[in-house]
Amino acid sequence: MKVKYVAEPFRIKMVEPIKMLTREEREARIAEAKYNPFNLRAEDVYIDLLTDSGTNAMSEDQWAGVIKGDEAYAGGKSYYKLLDAVKDIFGYKYAQPVHQGRAAEKVLFQLLLGEGKYSISNMHFDTTRAHVELSGARAIDCVVPEAADPSLRVPFKGNMDTERLQKLIEKYGADKIGVVVMTITNNSAGGQPVSIANMKETSEICKKHNIKLCIDAARFAENAYFIKRREPGYENKSVKEIIKEIFSYADMFTMSAKKDAIVNMGGLIGIKEDENLFSLCKGRTISFEGFITYGGLSGRDLESLAIGLYEGIDEDYLKYRAGQMEYLAARLDEAGVAYQAPVGGHGVFVDAKSMLPHIPYYEFPGHALAIELYKEAGIRTCDIGSFMLGNDPDTGKQLEANFEFTRLAIARRVYTQAHIDIMADALISIKEKADTVKGYKITWEPPILRHFQASLEPIK
Incomplete structure (x- = not known):
């Protein structure tokens, strides 16, 4: 069944010009970037799908908030407005702003982890895994088996495998598990949601073993919207009510507010009730981020973040947001292009292994497809794979x-239906000549988070 595009619940008041380079120019630019899309200049990109983090369009109310932001070094009113929003939406007693999600992980994880410890997650994303390893601990992914089959359409493929979680705790010992992290939505598994039932069961296991449960809350609103649409018993609950219940099962959260809070910069640490842990977080924030009432952000950032937290949970907006993904997925279904299904909340994760079966994992099919998309249509994307x-x-x-x-x-609130049709057309065109696409090898890499900086070249 063909999916109808959900009309934008807003009008466009300002535009940013973009242009398409020629095919020859794009091929030259990606070679100059050493075949790493992160090295491209943004002006050489037509449609930028590298990330949904900090690339969103703020609203007129958020821009008005930029003017009203209180730039006091200590105790600014924008800070207190943000605290009130966190308490209202999440129900947490304590909150600490930081400049982005990885800063939240840097402040918090060193307090929970260390040599000989483990972090278990439904899936760690890249910076989360990096901060686990930087602490001396090791990261273990524990997503449900259904997530491994991109073609399998089940409602909550982002869930924690709670049976395996219990076995891992027994194997390593509860005292060695520094934290359990529930990533909502599960980014590395394709933006797949986590159910309330799974959140509750995971919480019960953690409480039984006296292990802290932390939510990676970057896309909390999209996850709550999926619960409203897919989980029996929640169809008549508001997104805000669902969010409050999700977070009631955890002890703390880290958040990149650059996603569902629809800001260009910002992050949060939330602590439900552990005053001692919050005190330690404040001390580390002062060392790494700045004074606690600004946390590495300007007052204008704090103001727009407080507004964006509410805009991100608006149900008309979320219907449109999910509808964009469903429209693109429907176009790919018609063309037989495989992706992690059902489609997630913040993007479409194309199954590069299926499209490029001749490229082995150590030649990086996900990256190879990303390079082809840039050469084909000026679209910048990235690998979520080996x-x-x-x-x-x-x-x-x-x-x-x-x-x-x-x-x-x-x-969020950036691209139109016409842009999404270009995405679909580019993928369909590449699929038709997929057997000509080559893999890549790394010629230089840093020791950690290599995909941001590595140099590559095509396999000849």
Whole structure:
């Protein structure tokens, strides 16, 4: 059944010009960037799907908030407005602003983890895994088996495998598990949601073993919207009510507010009630981010973040947001282009392993497809697969990811139906000549988070 495009619940008041380079120019630019899309200049990109983090369009109310932001070094009113929003939406007693999500992880995780410890997650995203390893601990992914089959359409493929979680705790010992992290939505698994039932069951296991449960809350609103649409008993609940229940099962959260809070910069740490842990977080914030009432942000950032938290949970907006993904997915269904299904909340994760079966994981099919998309239509995307996963921190050997995805992360309130049709047309065109696409090898890489900086070249 063909999906109808959901009309934007807003009018466009300002535009940013973009232009398409020629095919020859694009091929030259990506070669100059050493075949790493992160090295491209933004002006050389036509449609930028590298990330949905900080690339979103703020509203007129948020821009008005930029003017009203209180730039006091300590105790500014914008800080207190943000605290009130966190208490109202999440129900947490304590909140600490930081400049983005990885800063939240840097402040918090060193307090929970260390040598000989483990972090278990439904899936760690790249910076989360990096901060676990930087603490000396090791990260273990524990997503449900259904997530491994991109063609399998089940409602909550982002869930924690609670049976395996229990076995991992028994294997390593509860005292060695520094934290359990529930990522909502589960980005590395294709933007897949986590159910309330799974959140509750995970919480009960953590409480039984006295283990802290932390939510990676970057896309909390999209996850709540999926629960409203897919989980029995929640269809008549408001998104805000669902959010309050989700977070009631955890002890803390980290958030990149650059996603569902629809701001260009910002992050949060939330602590439900542990005053001692919050005190330690404040001390580390002062060292790494700045004074606690600004946390590495300007007053204008705090103001727009407080407004954006509410705009991100608006149900008309969320219907449109999910509708964009469903429209693109429907176009791909018609053309037989495989992706992680059902489609997630912040992008479409194309199954590069399916499209490029001749490219082995160590030649990075997800990355190869990303390069082809840029050459084909000026679209910048990234790999969510073995290239991003990197090397084993103990052996140095290339790890094989559970998935080989190319992520088309769609910025909020930025692109139109015409842009999405270009995305679909480009993927369909590449599929028709997929057997000509070559893999890539790394010519230089840093020791951690390599995908941001590595240099590559095509396999000849």
